[in-house]
Amino acid sequence: MGELAAFIILACVTLIPAVVVVTSGNIVRSALSLIPTFLGVTGLYILLHAEFVAGIQILIYAGAITVLILFVIMLTAGGTGTRIRQVNEQVPLGAMAAVWLGFLILLVIFRTRWPYTATPAPQYNVASIGTAFLTDYVLIFEVTSLVLLVSLIGAIIVARREE
Amino acid sequence: MHVGLTHYLVVSTILFCIGLYGVLTRRNAVAILMGIELMLNASNINLVAFNRYLAPGAVGGQTFALVIITLAACEAAVGLALVMAAYRSLETIHVDEINVMKW
Amino acid sequence: MSGILSLIIFLPLLGGLIILFIPKSADRVMKQIALVASIVSLLLSLVLAAQFSRGGGMQFEERYSWIPSIGVNYYLAVDGLSLPLIVLTAVLSVLSVIYSWRIDVRLKEYLFLFLLLETGMLGVFAALDFFLFYVFWEITLVPMYFLIGIWGGPRREYAAIKFFLFTLVGSLAMLLAILIMYFNAEPHTFSMLELIRQQPLADTPLLAALAFWGFFLSFAIKVPMWPFHTWLPDAHVEAPTAASVILAGVLLKMGTYGFLRISLPMLPETFKAYAFFIAVLALLGIVYGALVAMAQTDLKKLVAYSSVNHMGYVMLGTAAAAGAVGDPSKAAAAATALNGAVFEMIAHGVITGALFFVVGVIYDYRAHTRGVDEFGGLGAKLPVYTGITTIAMLASLGLPGLMGFVAEFLVFLGSFGVFPYLTAVAVTGVIFTAAMFLWTIQRIFLGAPNPRWATLPDMDAREKLTLVPLAVLMIVFGLFPKPLLDVINAAMTSLVTALR
Amino acid sequence: MNPADLWSIVPELWLTGLAIFLLLVDLFTARKTVVGVVAVIGLLLSIIPTGVLLGQDPRTILAGTYAVDGFAVFFKILTVIATALVTLAAMDWLPGRTQYEGEFYALLVFTAVALILMAASTDIILLALSVEFVSLTSYVLAGYLKGNVKSNEAGVKYFLFGATASAVMLFGFSILYGLTGTTNLYEIARRVSDAPLQALSLSVALMLTGFGFKISMVPFHQWTPDVYEGAPTPVAAYLSVASKAAGFAALVRLLMVVVDPRQLNWVPLLAILAAVSMTLGNLLALPQRNIKRMLAYSSISHAGFLLIGVVAFRGDFGTPGLLIYLLGYTFTQLGAFFVAALIGRQLGTDDIPDYAGLSRRAPVSALLMAVFMLSLTGLPPTSVFVGKFYVLAGAIDNGLLWLAIVGVVNSIISLYYYAGVIRAMYIMPAPSTVPLEEPAALQVALGIAGLGTLIIGLYPQPIIDLARSAVLLLRI
């Protein structure tokens, strides 16, 4: 029962700020609302016994990405005014599309009999993930590092001011 | 009532659609990026939940989620860099004004 | 003698490639190379004709594997149907090069494209592998597009793209038909002879009909049959003279050649089913072409429409032969019609080629107008020109003793046995044609001399060199068609025998 | 991990090393052309280890995450060729437009690595990762000219579309994972056979978005013209060829390996999308005056054509046809873009009417451009003709005659705008007869593209053999 309560709370913590993110007229408020959302998701991970993922989530999302976004908002003077219209003219259409897609996906999810394997909650640890990364997923690991490197270079090239 | 896979899937779906709505309706490029981040988070919830409920013996889903988190960071970095560059020459980050080319 | 066909086909291209590397200033050298390339090709084709054994079926075969994984071969050979067309192509190409001697705008490109075109045309007539055939078929499109587009008249862009689009529609339809044939053959093959032997679509009428209409669209546009003919007047009018000659003299024959080489032997039953319909279209072409030609005031358009008329005869003969498929009692009529059709192809090539040269002579270098009504009384000033024009026009209207008559006579003789009523109506086309050409002669050459043209010179030596050979051909084969007809007949006999 | 596996990824390692080496070289030289030359040499050298893989038995390595098969090798070769050519073209196009010329080559090589990974991934994590890798470098490359408004716009737009599409795709991947509980493609293939159909459909549909975006398939095509127009011309060329090819590679691998059409019949859907892509792309290309936009729309149309090859997977024609088409299209499309780059460089314009008189001013380039245009139309004897021939044959072989007819009709429509370029170059009067300078590297790239176009057209047998073996080896 406690699990359900925790889940509902976490879901609300995730979803309600998410709505704010996409609807708020103030871009800074949107960006700040990302943080509870990410934290909510982190909670869900913990609920799912994925502590390592949860940790990374906090580090990267709540930490790095949100800060980065706020930085850019400040740099581009996006946070100065709330008078600027933040949404475009296709709100009804966009809402409709989102609702329809959600409806369809939910429909499928409910109709599908997922191949449950009713096992007790496994205990994942950082070690098993680390092992996976260095054995089965070694290529993925290496490529990920390459992606990080290249993104870094790319971002620097693009963001640097042309002399 | 027990918390099951479907619960997580519902949350992730809703989160995905909220993100999508943001992507479709926000004028600010950074705000669109936020929507995309929400969508990516939805995928991650899915992956972790599936991993937990359907393939508890392996860590494929979690690994995938970790990769996606990394990718999200990269995307944010590159994307925001591009937005910055565009802002310098176009002096706007509203995508419907970034519109020199059409047809 | 193996390799001679390849040599004939690719010598012009070789010449063209050499020309590409010659400095722009050496235009005389370029012309000479073009001339030599085409003349050698002609001579070799004459050697081919001399060595050709009548009734020997496919000869001078060359067969090399090209794309073995799908069974595409480089497969060339000639029979009595293709040999005359190859020689005709070579002859007209040489004459066109001679005629084009005075071209000075972008000469290098002109000659290259011209020789490329020659290679394509020769290849179409010699290829016996569908893939190869298609490749050559398409190769002819591009140079012609450029020739019309660059060296053409005022509306050349429109005419060129129209030509290109029309014929591309056709050739892609053909591509689909070829693929249908290919996949229904067992084993899959692109060899035309093998497909003729297999008759892969004999048991699937629907597919056969699809393939047939695919081929039909392609060939009918090329011929051109009514109502696909509207590209022709535009293309002809705008094209430079030599291109008009090649277009009318050879390119149109590719369509009828396709009907005879592909549609008829590969899909005989299907062709038979639609033979009457096609004969009606041919008939429309005959009558319509002549009537529309009569209304023209532009000499080139007039000749162009007369081509529609004449190709109608070819198609009438072909359709008649198709209508006689499977009926041994009509085999003789079918053979007659086919002989006539093929002879008409050659005759039309020679005659209409000459007519376009004739138009060019007056338009390109003399009057700079093609308005039939603007002339008058030229007969007194330009006797040689008048004489040759008259011979060509008389040959075109089917005067006995000239080439056109033999062809029309045989076509009518044969098709009357299959479609008597249609043929009876078609014969009226002869009158229309006669009236049209005579009226043209009257307006251009007869009547009081128009003072505006008082200083026009008669044909010079080079122009005579281009036109006299054609006139001689018209008369010689008009009087003694047998040598040519024997070659054709051998092929047509085996065709008709196969269809029976 | 088997150490022998490392020998199988020598090309990838070599290229990664090359890219890093380029970054280093860039630090120590002021003449950026040197970097380009090194890049080209390095790329060409990578053909050697790739060729060694050619004869090897198909297998997966590194715990089943990576395929070493003919299919992968084919795309390695294609990618390397395309990258080398684009690098050559960029060496003449870039100078003076950006200060980060050396990094440009490095990024190109990184992209090549990513594309190669994408074509060879047999694990959905790696697949997603490499798709993103490609995207990330592509965004940067598209927005590379920071002073250029159009390039900025192209970068931002490409990023927004790409990120959205991949977010959707990743959601699809997550569902696929949920259905099977594994990330390995071959494992998925085994387990998916009794997966619930609707969920599978959902995941395929969502994944299709990502790949559809990469190959610019309708309705995920609309970024194409804006990005191609705005991006640096060599990048546009690269995107239209290599990125598209890798997208197809991944799509084919996914569909072929995972989704059995007997279980989930994706054939009609993709056939319709192919038809719509061809038609829409063509119709939109008709009124274009900007050569890059025109090529962009036409690339949508070609994506439709290529989809025929995906759809017509039964028999010996469709899938090999796709590969042949891709390779032929690579040469031709690159060539066309290179000419556009040349003109853009020399005349500062991308408008087709400004090509007037090119046949006099730059005869070789004009001739090659004419060949490319005719090839794109699908006239023999050119490379795209062979490709079209193959995919049309495949369509007919698979009983999709209607699709073949749509393809044919679209070829005809396409002639109209391709011929428009030829018309401008050859028929329209030249405003000036001053000869254009035709820079060396670009000229070499152009020549190779032209030769490739013609040689494949004239003697396609080796390519066909390669493509067939690639396809045979696909299903390990």
Add this chain to the structure above:
Amino acid sequence: MLQYAWVIPVLPFIGFWWIIFAGRRAPGQGAYVAIGAMLGAALLSVAAFIEVLRGARYDASVVWATVLNRPIEVGYQVDPLTSVMLLVVTVVGSLIFIYSIGYMQGDLRYPRFFAYMSLFASSMLLLVLGNNFLTLYAGWELVGLCSYLLIGFWFERPAAARASMKAFVTTRVGDLFMFLGILLIFLQLGTLNFNEIFSGVETGRLAGGLLTLAAVLVFGGAVGKSAQVPLHVWLPDAMEGPTPVSALIHAATMVAAGVYLVARAYPLFFGTPGHEALTVVAYIGGITAIMAATIGVVQDDIKRVMAYSTISQLGYMMMGLGVLGFTAGVFHLMTHAFFKALLFLAAGSVIHAMHTNDIKQMGGLAKIMPITYVTMVIGALALAGIPPFAGFWSKDEILLEAYHYDQVLYALGAAGAFLTAFYIFRMIIYTFTGSLRSHPAHPHESPRVMTVPLVILAFFSTVIGLAGAPWWDNPFHHFVRFEGAEGAAFDFEFALRSTAIAGLGVLSALVVYHWRLVSAASLRRAFGPLYIAVVHKYYWDELYQYAVIRPVVWAARRLRTFDVYVVDGAVNAIGVVFVWFSRLYRVFDLYVVDGVVNLVAWTAKTMGGVLRYGQTGRPQNYLLIIALGVIALVVVGVIR
């Protein structure tokens, strides 16, 4: 030596090419070449004639083309009919050639004239010699071509140019029917050889209605070529050509080719059920004879009188053949060739002297041009049918046959005979008696080169008829005959009646025009409406005009663009119809057939234009479409 008969047409053919290439450098500027060739041909013809008289026949074929394994043969034959024709063509031809030296003297295209004439002779001989329809048709078309070239010889004159085209096209209408007839015969019998066809008719492989159809179709060619009603309109206009041309082609030989055709293909006509094809021939001939004769009465142009006379006499020949008088018809063909050539050449002599064709402007030429006068009177007597001149024997025979066959035809023929005598003497009187009415003219007798042929022809016109006279057992009848159509024996009483009719005609002419006992004007009044009809040539030209041209002109006024062509194109009725139709077709061509194609192109372009509004350039519009695409895909995936 009959196997060398093929040389006969070849000689003038060589002459043709020689003159064409040598031009004025040829001997006698071409005249000697032509005459030499023609005389050679004449000699050979005479030799052949003698051989045939002795009973020799010849028939040989060579393969012209092989189709399947069936040869199509061409060849030639020499039989009495052929030999007679050869003789007529070469002898008359030679004389006319010689005459032309004088007549054409100083013409701009003097060599060309002889070239064309040689080509004509060659073609005509080919036509005559052929033993099959192919050769005949070839010769048939070639003489038509020569006729075209020669009528339009003075093509600077628009009237000549128009007339030449009218002649060619009108006769080609007839040829079309003939060609169809040939096709029909070939379809049924598989051969074009005359003898094989005839044996096919005999054995009944071609019989009944089909045979009649074939025969009538073939006769269509003869109608055109021999200027029978209703295709006769071209011949009067053809007089625009030089007079020797009129004499040779449009009087003596080519126009008789139609008669020759019927005679040659006689078994075809004869074999029809109840000779119905022959009845058609006879009535067409009879109507033509009387109609042309009446028109001849009112013509003032000397050559037109002669032209209508020719039409009328050709009608007689047809009638003769039609009423089973095979011999009579051919006989008249022969005699007519001589005396009509004579008349034309004499008329040419007059024209040469007067430089006008109008007999009302002439007069009193008898004293100035005695040779011309005498020879022309001989010709007139022969035409009128006064014994013993040539025309009497043949015409009398035709009337006799008609009398025995069909009284109506006889009545037509007899009336025609009266009128013939009347109009020809009307012309003689106008031309030669009284005093010169055109003062500026300075007439003179023609040179020897022209008068000698006149005299020779006059001689023939006098004596040639005796070949068919009842004395000496009527040799012509034994020579040229057809089993089953032998004809009646000479009837002295009937001959007297014919002579009386002709004499009456001559007398009437004298009464009206010489002695002027009855004024021409009162006659005109007396005949009132008939006179008006005759003056207007029975409105044939008007019929073609009104039936077609008027509506066309009306339409043309509406559609001004067409104006030029219709006015200009009112060359003749047929031409105008064609032009009108073809204009319509052209419009159809431009706006309908072409329009469809352009419409497709336009639609494609427009659609492209419309579609690109979907291409707003605004990213989120695109993103929305992506989203909608995803939804669509999912729907498709889920709802299946």
